[in-house]
Structures are given as C-alpha cells and as structure tokens.
Amino acid sequence: MRPFTWLAPDTTEEAVALLREHGTGARVIAGGQSLLLAMKERTVGPSHLVSLGGITGLARVTTEPDGALVVGAATTYAALTRAALPGWHGVLSDVAGDLADRPVRNRGTIGGALCAADPRFDVPALAVGVDAVLRISGAAGDRTLPAAEFLRGNGITAIGPDEILTAVVLPPLPAWDAVVFEKFRHRVFDAAIVSATCALRRACDGTPAAVRVTVAGATATPVVLDVDAAATAADAADLAAASFHPDATDEPTRYRRELVRTLVRRTVDRAHTQQGSA
Ligand SMILES: Cc1cc2nc3c(=O)[nH]c(=O)nc-3n(C[C@H](O)[C@H](O)[C@H](O)COP(=O)(O)OP(=O)(O)OC[C@H]3O[C@@H](n4cnc5c(N)ncnc54)[C@H](O)[C@@H]3O)c2cc1C
Known part of the structure; x- marks a missing residue:
C-alpha cells in the first residue's frame, strides 16, 4: 500500500x-x-x-x-x-x-x-x-x-x-405493498452471482397494479425489466430469461440465464402471495 x-x-x-x-x-x-x-x-x-467516520449526521x-x-x-x-x-x-x-x-x-x-x-x-x-x-x-x-x-x-x-x-x-411504505429480494451464491459468505428484486403495488381490489422486477449480477448494472402488472411469475421469469443473452449457448451464460429465470419466478411468486406491508 x-x-x-x-x-x-x-x-x-x-x-x-x-x-x-x-x-x-x-x-x-x-x-x-x-x-x-x-x-x-x-x-x-x-x-x-x-x-466519513466523524460526520455523525x-x-x-x-x-x-x-x-x-x-x-x-x-x-x-x-x-x-x-x-x-x-x-x-x-x-x-x-x-x-x-x-x-x-x-x-x-x-x-x-x-x-x-x-x-x-x-x-x-x-x-x-x-x-x-x-x-x-x-x-x-x-x-x-x-x-x-x-x-x-x-x-x-x-x-x-x-x-x-x-x-x-x-x-x-420511497414511503405505500409505494409498494410487497418487496421481495432473492440472491444465489455458492457459499454463505460469497457475493451473489445473480439477484432479483420484485416490488409490487396492489390496486384497491387486491390485484397487482404495478410490478417492478430488477435483476442484478448478470450484467454490469441492475436491469429493470418491463413486466406487465398482470404477468404471472412464470411469464415474468420467461421474459427475464429471454432478455439475458437469449442466443448464447455457452455453459456459464446458460447457467446464469437459468438463475435469472429461477430467481425472478421466486421473487414474483412470493410478492404475489405476501400481504400488504404498510
Ligand atoms: C470479504 C468481503 C465479502 C463481501 N461480501 C459481500 C456480499 O456478499 N454482498 C455484498 O453486497 N457486498 C459484499 N462485500 C462488499 C461490501 O458490501 C463492500 O465492500 C462495502 O459495502 C463497501 O462499503 P465501505 O463503507 O467499506 O466502502 P469503502 O471501501 O470505504 O469505499 C468504497 C468506494 O466508495 C467510495 N465511497 C464510499 N462512501 C462514499 C460516499 N458516501 N460518497 C462518495 N464516495 C464514497 C470510496 O471512495 C470507494 O471508492 C464484501 C466485501 C468483503 C471485503
């Protein structure tokens, strides 16, 4: 040093x-x-x-x-x-x-x-x-x-x-009714290979009004996917996988693509079933 x-x-x-x-x-x-x-x-x-250690605020x-x-x-x-x-x-x-x-x-x-x-x-x-x-x-x-x-x-x-x-x-609590974060790592102290976040807001009748799905780790910066509020977890997962090097056939990329698919499906699924958190 x-x-x-x-x-x-x-x-x-x-x-x-x-x-x-x-x-x-x-x-x-x-x-x-x-x-x-x-x-x-x-x-x-x-x-x-x-x-920054001495700046209490x-x-x-x-x-x-x-x-x-x-x-x-x-x-x-x-x-x-x-x-x-x-x-x-x-x-x-x-x-x-x-x-x-x-x-x-x-x-x-x-x-x-x-x-x-x-x-x-x-x-x-x-x-x-x-x-x-x-x-x-x-x-x-x-x-x-x-x-x-x-x-x-x-x-x-x-x-x-x-x-x-x-x-x-x-954002204030009413911005989202459910937020779910999932990551995949090989060992508990390893950094994530891929992570996914699903933030979901519901309409008055309980149906999803907005869904924000973000995938990180697979690309240089986190990617916010264009997921329709009415999309099922499986639809969102397919969309996420299709947007991640869809034509690549090498094993490392395919492996990450399947992680993306799995984590997005899980986070959206969990967000759909989570009760309002406000
Ligand atoms: C062994 C190990 C395992 C780790 N595992 C994980 C993990 O599993 N998941 C995970 O998310 N992270 C992991 N990390 C990373 C860890 O989260 C980051 O190293 C840590 O958060 C960086 O914060 P820091 O305060 O130490 O930043 P520093 O090391 O002090 O700074 C990092 C950079 O940010 C700049 N900087 C810092 N604060 C500011 C500021 N307020 N304004 C402007 N510039 C600033 C610095 O100039 C520097 O360029 C791991 C790190 C280590 C060492």
Missing part, C-alpha cells in the same frame, strides 16, 4: 472542500472494505483519504414527513440489521444482515456499496429494485438521482470527484 494522509472532517461541507483541495489524489473512505483491498492490490493509490436513519426512509450513506450494515424498520423497509435490514461476514458488516456502509458499484453487491441491486433516490452533495451544491441512474457500469457511478453520497432515500 502506498503512503497516504488521513483527513477526518466533521461535516459534509468540510469533506467536500477537502476533496476539492486535494483533487484527483483524494478519495472518500467510509468502511474501507472495498477501498482498502483496492489500495493493498495497488489498483488505486490515493494520496489523501477523506474519512451521515450515519443516521430517519423518516421524512411523507414517510420516505432516509438512510445516511455512512450507515453500516450492522446498524441497519439492528434497526427496527417497519413494513417493507425491513427488507433493507434483512439484506444487510445476510451478506459477507460480521467484520465486513460491522465496517461496510450502504453508501460505500453503492459507490463501489460492484454488480455483485446486494444493496445497489435492492436500491434500484425499490426505486430508491440518492442524495449527493458537492462543491456545486446538492442534487438527487434515482439509484438506476447513479450506477453507470462495473465500478462506475454518476458521482463527481468532489461529490459525496450523503443518503439513500427509500
């Missing part, structure tokens, strides 16, 4: 100013679970690390007057696991508690996972799956972006060099 200077701002504004001052040599560090590995492997070699979970859940970007998986989140917001706790191992969950943050933009990570997949919005602060001011627009490729996001992701905002 190359030598670096550790900077510990107390506020987001100070952190942004430090990023601006030190330019391309500066990197934000949250839990360090992805960044420190990259530094050890020398794929990155920042001269300055701007730590960034690790809070609050609820807006309209019911939206605001999760500070520096909130750890462990804190999310302990949070008593109501209704379908609780899926975030379940996902945070079922990834990696305890040391990673104690240090790793929701914002770090999104900014690392690794297609195998669970939180970016779920954020796109429920149509979360991300809050970003930078030298030019504050802005928001849907999670789907934030993730641009493997390791690539829409965040600028002097910007900080400050929060992940989950």
